[in-house]
Amino acid sequence: MCAMKAIRVHNYGGPEQLRYEDAPVPEPAEGQVLVRVQAASVNPIDYKLASGAFKDRMPLQFPWTPGGDFSGVVEVVGLGVTGAQRGDAVYGDSPGGGAYAEFVLALPGMVAPRPRTLSPVEAASVPLAGQTAWQGLFDHGRLDRGQTVLIHAAAGGVGTFAVQLAHWKGARVLATASAANAEYVRSLGADEVIDYRATPFESAARDVDLVFDLVGGETQKRSFAVLKPGGRLVSAVQPPSEEEAARHKVDAMVFRMQASTQGLVRLAELLDGGTIRTVVTHTYPLAQAQDAWRQVMSGHTRGKIVLEVRV
Ligand SMILES: NC(=O)c1ccc[n+]([C@@H]2O[C@H](COP(=O)([O-])OP(=O)(O)OC[C@H]3O[C@@H](n4cnc5c(N)ncnc54)[C@H](OP(=O)(O)O)[C@@H]3O)[C@@H](O)[C@H]2O)c1
Structure with a gap:
């Protein structure tokens, strides 16, 4: 060989x-x-x-x-x-x-x-998408039951896991996707899907505890406005502005997924149990x-x- x-x-x-x-x-x-x-x-x-x-x-x-x-x-x-x-x-x-x-x-x-x-x-x-979703929401985002999360790019690889995991945790899930993916994202457990092409997400999302940013750029910049004071913006794409974070009295960070056997085992349990797909x-x-x-x-x-x- x-x-x-x-x-x-x-x-x-x-x-x-x-x-x-x-x-x-x-x-x-x-x-x-x-x-x-x-x-x-x-x-x-x-x-x-x-x-x-x-x-x-x-x-x-x-x-x-x-x-x-x-x-x-x-x-x-x-x-x-x-x-x-x-x-x-x-x-x-x-x-x-x-x-x-x-x-x-x-x-x-x-x-x-x-x-x-x-x-x-x-x-x-x-492995990559699932662990990124877990770490963004829970390790860095500290998302908990009863909180509201806005997930950008909810129909994509990471977003598909993130919507399901946030729903499983008992959070209220707002999600951005194009109209063609709205039904799909709802089927994953989103409470509200915002067609980002037709509606500025700021008009549909307010007092959010956590924004999980999988898009970056303008989408990230505009996301500060939907957070409640003390909220968190966690990006998997690019570092958020520290000035904007201070101005809105929120925490903002970028992270890189760290792979682990433990993280994979945890996802396998949820997949095998039918909790997520x-x-x-x-x-x-x-x-x-x-x-x-x-x-x-x-x-x-x-x-x-x-x-x-x-x-
Ligand atoms: N930091 C890390 O460790 C880490 C790990 C994994 C991924 N990432 C990064 O995270 C990002 C997402 O990764 P991914 O694998 O999920 O990507 P992906 O599967 O390629 O994402 C595609 C999705 O993005 C959606 N989308 C595109 N533009 C959008 C917008 N303006 N608003 C809302 N949704 C939009 C599309 O939805 P529509 O078709 O409905 O528009 C599509 O479903 C990438 O930049 C990737 O590099 C970082």
Whole structure:
């Protein structure tokens, strides 16, 4: 076992840079496992990293294989790894990329048993988006029962989990989405869906405890006005203005998702218990990653897009 098929990027750029080609199978170092990938999901960070937008802070080493989350089966257990065995069905995160391939290296602390009721494709759609939703709402947003949350981009990958988790927590859920996604977002548990193209969300949302910002830009700037004093703006996209936060007497922050086995196990319990679900709207074979990226880059996909590697 020394060669595999992988998507690789050799220069910064767009989807045209994705090449489906032979690559060496990575070897697990001490403390790592090698996972035979069944499916990998597409996340906006994949194309943002490849574009070079973050090359000062997070430069890529070429050739680079994108892919921050996956499902698969443990193939090789590196030295010093306990608690993982060859043949384990797992799902997890690979924050530096690597999952758009037949094999990916992973850290045991960022994988967990695959939810038993989910297919490999469904499981691959969960790790990055699901944990981002949990951490944004609960770890950083401190959302509690009876509070009101406004979730922007509620129909997308993270938003789909966020609406369900906030509803499960017992919060009142306001959500922005286009009219075509209104019914969908309601079905996830939103109490009110604001068609952001037809209605300024400020006219429909007031005295909000938490804004979960998955859009950034003007949407983020305008969100300060809907918060009650003492409220919180938590963004997964970009740092909010400290001046605006002080002016509105609210807390505002940006965060980056931190993957963990514990976070994955918690989501698996909610998924297997039927409390939340994942929504995969399209799948593509690994070789068609370019098409998958073009779709996600439209900024208007519903739920998750997944690459099938070996299902
Ligand atoms: N910090 C982190 O660790 C972290 C982790 C995950 C994601 N993120 C970031 O979070 C953002 C969302 O990620 P994602 O995976 O959920 O993206 P996504 O699935 O691509 O989001 C697509 C959704 O965005 C909605 N949308 C687009 N413009 C909107 C607007 N102005 N107002 C309301 N909804 C709008 C679309 O709804 P309509 O089609 O109805 O318009 C669509 O359903 C991305 O910027 C991503 O990079 C950060």
